[in-house]
Amino acid sequence: MAETIDIQLKKGVLGLCVLALLARNESYAYEIASTLSDAIGMGEGTIYPLMRRMQTDGLVDTRLVESSSGPSRKYYRLTAAGHAALDAQAAEWRGFARSVDALLDAKPPESEPQADQAPNETQEG
Numbered sequence: 001m002a003e004t005i006d007i008q009l010k011k012g013v014l015g016l017c018v019l020a021l022l023a024r025n026e027s028y029a030y031e032i033a034s035t036l037s038d039a040i041g042m043g044e045g046t047i048y049p050l051m052r053r054m055q056t057d058g059l060v061d062t063r064l065v066e067s068s069s070g071p072s073r074k075y076y077r078l079t080a081a082g083h084a085a086l087d088a089q090a091a092e093w094r095g096f097a098r099s100v101d102a103l104l105d106a107k108p109p110e111s112e113p114q115a116d117q118a119p120n121e122t123q124e125g
Contacts, residue, residue: 010042014050016093017042019078019086022060026077051076059085 017040021032029051033044054060059082064072078086 010040011046013040013093014042014046015054016086016089018047018050018054019059019082019089022076022078023083023086026075028065028073028075032076054082057081 014036017036018032021027021035027035029047030044032051033042033047036042036047037044051060055062055076058079060076061079062074062076065075066072
C-alpha cells in the first residue's frame with residue numbers, strides 16, 4: 001500500500017517538479033530525468049511523454065543545441081504559460097500540503113460525555 005501511495009504522489013507532482021526545474025534554467029530531458037531521479041526517485045521513462053505533452057500544451061519551448069559528444073540535444077524552457085502554470089500549481093500544492101499536514105498533526109479531541117448519556121449517578125432510595 002505504501003508503495004502505491006508513493007508512486008501515485010510522484011506521478012501527481014511530476015509536472016510541477018519539471019516546471020520548477022525549468023524555471024531555474026533551461027534543460028534537456030535526460031538532465032531533467034536525472035535530477036528528478038536523484039531528488040524523488042522518479043524513473044526516466046515518464047519524462048519524455050510529459051515533455052511532449054508540455055510542449056503541445058504550450059508550457060515549454062524547445063531549441064536544438066549541437067553536441068560535440070553525440071546527437072543534438074533538445075533543450076526545454078518555460079514559456080509565459082509555463083510560468084503561470086508553475087505559479088498556479090505551486091499555490092495549489094502548498095495549500096494541499098498544509099491541509100494534509102493539519103490532518104496528520106491534529107490531536108484527537110478530548111473525550112466529553114455525550115449529551116444522550118446520563119452522568120454516572122448513584123441513586124439510592
